[in-house]
Amino acid sequence: MTVHLKNSPALVRQISAAETYPIRSRVLRPGKPLQECIFEGDESTSTLHFGAYIDDKLVGVASYMENSNPMFDATSQYQLRGMAVLPEFQKKKLGELLLLEGEKNLREKRSSILLWFNARETATDFYKRYDYSTKGEAFMIPNVCMHVVMFKEL
Numbered sequence: 445m446t447v448h449l450k451n452s453p454a455l456v457r458q459i460s461a462a463e464t465y466p467i468r469s470r471v472l473r474p475g476k477p478l479q480e481c482i483f484e485g486d487e488s489t490s491t492l493h494f495g496a497y498i499d500d501k502l503v504g505v506a507s508y509m510e511n512s513n514p515m516f517d518a519t520s521q522y523q524l525r526g527m528a529v530l531p532e533f534q535k536k537k538l539g540e541l542l543l544l545e546g547e548k549n550l551r552e553k554r555s556s557i558l559l560w561f562n563a564r565e566t567a568t569d570f571y572k573r574y575d576y577s578t579k580g581e582a583f584m585i586p587n588v589c590m591h592v593v594m595f596k597e598l
C-alpha cells in the first residue's frame with residue numbers, strides 16, 4: 445500500500461529489508477560495516493519494513509518486528525527498529541509518516557499490540573509527541589549512543 449502525505453510530494457510504502465540497509469548505514473551506523481545494519485528478524489515474515497520517498501528517492505526507513513521485551517507483560521509485542529531519515533530530509537514529517545504508517549499497519553494486524561523500542565536519547569522528544577513513554581533507566585548501546593526504552597499500547 446502507498447500512502448501520500450498531505451500537501452507534500454512524500455509517500456510511504458512497504459519495502460524489503462535490503463532496501464533499508466543503505467539508509468540505516470548512513471544515518472545510524474556511519475563508517476561501520478554494512479553487516480552492522482542487518483538486524484535479527486529482518487527477514488521474518490511478520491516483519492514490516494517501510495520506506496519514505498520523495499520524488500522516487502528513498503529518504504527514510506523504519507522496521508517493525510515481532511519481538512517481546514521481558515520488561516513488558518503484554519502477550520503481543522512488536523519492536524520498532526532502524527528508524528532513520530537522511531539528514532537533508534529531516535524535519536519534513538517523514539519520521540512522523542513512517543511512525544504513523546507503522547502504527548496503522550500493526551493495528552490492522554492485531555486488536556491489541558504493545559510497540560516498544562530502544563530510543564536514542566536524542567530522539568525521545570520526537571516519540572513523546574506521539575504519546576510514547578519511557579521505561580527504566582537510560583543505557584549505552586556500545587559504539588552507538590545512550591538509549592532508553594520507549595513504548596505505547598496501540
Ligand SMILES: CC(C)(COP(=O)(O)OP(=O)(O)OC[C@H]1O[C@@H](n2cnc3c(N)ncnc32)[C@H](O)[C@@H]1OP(=O)(O)O)[C@@H](O)C(=O)NCCC(=O)NCCS
Nearest residue numbers: 527528529534535536537538539540563564566567569570
Ligand atoms: C528522529 C527522526 C527519525 C525524526 O524524523 P524527522 O523526519 O526528522 O521528524 P519529523 O519531521 O516527522 O518530526 C515531527 C515533529 O517532531 C519534531 N522532531 C523531529 N526530530 C526531533 C527530535 N530529535 N527531538 C525533538 N523533536 C523532534 C519535528 O520538529 C516535528 O515537529 P513539528 O511537528 O512541530 O514540526 C530523524 O530526525 C532521524 O533519523 N534522526 C537521526 C536518527 C535517529 O535518531 N533515529 C531514531 C533512532 S531511535
